[in-house]
Amino acid sequence: MLSFAAFWGGRPRDGVALGERAAALLETTAERWWEAMAHFYTAFNDGQLGRLARARASLARLRAIGEAIADNRLCNYAAWTTGWTEALEGRQAAAVGSCERALELATDPVSAAYAAAFLGYAYLESGDGDRAAPRLARAVEDYQTFRFRPAEAWFGALLADARRLQGRHDEAAAVAMRAGAVARDLGFPFAGALAQRALGRALWARGAKDDADRMLAEAAQTFHAIEAELEAARTLLDHAAVAAAGGDVARAGALARSARSTFLQLDVPVHVARADETLARLV
Numbered sequence: 176m177l178s179f180a181a182f183w184g185g186r187p188r189d190g191v192a193l194g195e196r197a198a199a200l201l202e203t204t205a206e207r208w209w210e211a212m213a214h215f216y217t218a219f220n221d222g223q224l225g226r227l228a229r230a231r232a233s234l235a236r237l238r239a240i241g242e243a244i245a246d247n248r249l250c251n252y253a254a255w256t257t258g259w260t261e262a263l264e265g266r267q268a269a270a271v272g273s274c275e276r277a278l279e280l281a282t283d284p285v286s287a288a289y290a291a292a293f294l295g296y297a298y299l300e301s302g303d304g305d306r307a308a309p310r311l312a313r314a315v316e317d318y319q320t321f322r323f324r325p326a327e328a329w330f331g332a333l334l335a336d337a338r339r340l341q342g343r344h345d346e347a348a349a350v351a352m353r354a355g356a357v358a359r360d361l362g363f364p365f366a367g368a369l370a371q372r373a374l375g376r377a378l379w380a381r382g383a384k385d386d387a388d389r390m391l392a393e394a395a396q397t398f399h400a401i402e403a404e405l406e407a408a409r410t411l412l413d414h415a416a417v418a419a420a421g422g423d424v425a426r427a428g429a430l431a432r433s434a435r436s437t438f439l440q441l442d443v444p445v446h447v448a449r450a451d452e453t454l455a456r457l458v
Contacts, residue, residue, distance in 0.1 A: 185364040185401040190220030191229075198236075211240035211249045218256055223365055225405025225441045227260050234260070251280040255293040262293075262300040263405065265445030270297035288317040292330050299333055304340025311337050325366065328357040332369035339377045347377035365406075368397035372410050379417055388417050408437035409446065415453055428457050 194217030201210035218233035234253050241249030254277035261270035274297050277290035295310030314330040331354030338347035355370035375390030391414040398407035411434040419427035435450035 185362070187220040187223040188402060191217055191224070194220060194233075207240050207244050208246065208249065211237045211246075212252075214240070215249075215252050215256065218260075222256070222260055222263070223401075223403050225263070225403065225408075225437075225443070227264055227405075228442065230260050231257070247280045247282045248286055251277045251282070251286045251290060254280060255290045258293050258297055262297045264443060265300070267297060267301035270300065273297075284317075285321065288314060288321070292317075292326070295330075295337070296333055299337050299340070302340065304337045308334065308337040308341055324357055324361055325363050328354050328361060328363055328366035329369065331357065332366055332373050335370065335373035335377065339373070339380055344377050344380045348374055348381070351377060364397055364401050365403060368394045368401075368403065368406065368410075371397060372406075372413065375410075375417075376413060379413075384417060384421055388414070388421070391417060404437050405441055405443065405446070408434040408441075408450075411437075412450060412453055419453075419457055424457050428454065431457070 194213050198210055198213035198217065201213055204210075214233040214237040218230040218237065221227070221230040221233065234257050237249060237256075238253040241247075241253055254273050258270045258273035258277065261267075261273055271294065274290055274294035278287060278294065281287035281290050291310050292314035295307045295314060298304075298310065299307035311330050311334040315327055315334055318324070318326040318330065331350060335347045335351035335354060338344075338350055351370045351374035355367055355374065358364070358367035358370055371390055371394035375387045375394055378390060379387035391410055395407050395410040395414060398404070398410060411430045415427040415430035415434070418424075418430060431450050431453040435447060435454070438444075438446040438450055
């Protein structure tokens with residue numbers, strides 16, 4: 176479906192419009208399964224945009240259809256995508272629960288792989304690198320086996336962050352560079368920006384401030400270019416920390432305030448609080 180292709184191609188707003196149009200057309204037919212998948216594609220694109228309330232609404236419709244027609248695959252997709260949005264909202268216990276539910280519902284290797292991968296992501300967002308890393312490493316292996324390179328790039332970038340949390344900074348940088356290379360080869364900017372950010376974080380952990388500063392700036396710009404504003408703003412907070420450590424408090428403050436403004440617009444309170452914490456440390 177073109178809506179999903181728009182996601183991988185860095186055109187999430189187009190993906191939302193196409194998904195919503197497809198859902199409206201399919202609602203008048205007997206094709207309930209495809210109607211549900213149109214809601215899934217819409218939610219996936221809204222998730223990339225950081226419009227999490229809209230994503231939740233689409234996922235509720237996906238879940239309702241899946242339950243109505245007793246289709247475990249649809250319910251599985253609804254569960255792990257819900258886990259993704261909950262992790263982005265900072266609701267990590269709920270995210271873990273949703274992804275574990277998705278694993279229980281999995282009826283095929285692909286559904287199980289997505290559920291396990293996003294369970295790894297939920298652990299990553301909670302700061303638990305030791306639980307996240309093996310699941311994300313398995314995800315990269317799975318998607319190499321499936322020859323689905325966009326997911327290989329995406330979860331490779333996340334694996335790099337998990338390795339950094341484990342203190343394996345050199346490996347984190349190497350994994351991030353590999354994921355970035357795959358993303359560039361595919362023309363998948365979302366995964367490319369995740370890899371840039373992971374590399375910037377790893378470089379900062381290794382003490383390479385100038386390189387980290389540059390990489391985080393590039394990551395934020397890439398996210399912004401595809402309107403992935405939540406991830407762009409989260410990257411600005413990393414960038415603010417690097418700037419502050421380098422003594423540039425004015426720039427750090429500007430970056431953190433810009434991030435906070437975006438978090439307010441997107442209505443993600445946990446990230447507003449994180450921006451406030453960053454700003455408080457600059458006083």
